[in-house]
Amino acid sequence: MTKPDVREEAAKLTAMVREKGGDATLIPASDVVTAEWVRMKCYFGCKGFGRRFSCPPYSPTPEETRKVLEEFSSALLIKYVGDAGLPDPKRYVSHETTRYVQQMTHELEKTAFNDGFYKVLCYAGHQCGWCPSCAAKEKGARESDCRFREKMRPSMEASGIDVYATCKNAGWELDVITCSRTPEGGLSLEHPMTTVMLLLLE
Numbered sequence: 001m002t003k004p005d006v007r008e009e010a011a012k013l014t015a016m017v018r019e020k021g022g023d024a025t026l027i028p029a030s031d032v033v034t035a036e037w038v039r040m041k042c043y044f045g046c047k048g049f050g051r052r053f054s055c056p057p058y059s060p061t062p063e064e065t066r067k068v069l070e071e072f073s074s075a076l077l078i079k080y081v082g083d084a085g086l087p088d089p090k091r092y093v094s095h096e097t098t099r100y101v102q103q104m105t106h107e108l109e110k111t112a113f114n115d116g117f118y119k120v121l122c123y124a125g126h127q128c129g130w131c132p133s134c135a136a137k138e139k140g141a142r143e144s145d146c147r148f149r150e151k152m153r154p155s156m157e158a159s160g161i162d163v164y165a166t167c168k169n170a171g172w173e174l175d176v177i178t179c180s181r182t183p184e185g186g187l188s189l190e191h192p193m194t195t196v197m198l199l200l201l202e
Contacts, residue, residue: 003116006074006201012115013076013108013199020104022080025170029072029200033165034062038157053136053146054128054154062160068200072119076199077170078105080125082192097195098129105197106151112201119202123161124153125195156198163196 004012010026017024042049042056049056060068069075080101105122112120128134130148135141146152156163167174178190 006117009112009115009117009201010074010076013112016108016111017078017104020080020100021082022078022101022104024076024078025172027075027077027166027170029069029075031166031169032069032075032198033162033169034066034069034160035162035165036062036160038062038162039160042158048127051137052128052134053143054124054152055136055158058136058143059154059158060160065159065161068121072121072200072202074201076108076201077166077172078108078197078199079167079172080104080195080197095129098126101125101195101197102129102151102153105153105199108199109153112199117201119200121200122153123156123159123198123200125155125197127155127158128152156196161198166198167196 007026010024014024014026039056039062042059046055050058052058080097082097102124105124109120109122128148130151135145135147138145156166164174174194174196175191177193180188180190182188
């Protein structure tokens with residue numbers, strides 16, 4: 001089998017994304033921005049810290065991510081707007097949406113690999129959602145305890161990628177997410193959430 005051109009593969013993968021309600025664009029891997037402060041947001045401010053193997057302290061550091069990016073020439077930036085789990089696009093992100101977008105990136109990575117892009121590597125969206133309760137929460141947990149290592153991938157943020165700056169380089173503008181409390185005590189987004197993912201191609 002002859003390995004397709006990167007642009008041809010990106011077009012194929014983009015079509016797959018659009019079939020599932022998202023969008024994608026091919027960018028140089030050098031346009032992906034990493035920063036140390038991104039990981040600090042995980043350490044200080046995120047309730048998910050240490051509760052998923054896809055998150056810090058288990059996920060790649062910004063320095064490790066930068067080294068990986070240097071080994072790739074192209075990247076497919078992927079976005080999905082709204083909640084796949086419920087009809088209300090302003091609902092706070094659901095478990096169904098997390099599984100939906102993470103299954104999408106898993107299928108994209110698998111497709112590219114089978115097409116000859118053996119180096120392909122993806123960064124998913126959200127905290128890992130493959131298990132109802134991650135083994136990382138258990139006492140003495142180790143990375144090898146992950147039940148879905150073949151599918152689990154870290155998010156862009158967990159790996160130190162500045163999603164806002166990277167999207168800006170691609171011509172996509174992201175708004176800061178704001179939300180308010182509902183009378184029932186839940187959270188309601190002021191506008192639909194945009195989930196962003198990344199697929200490295202070489």
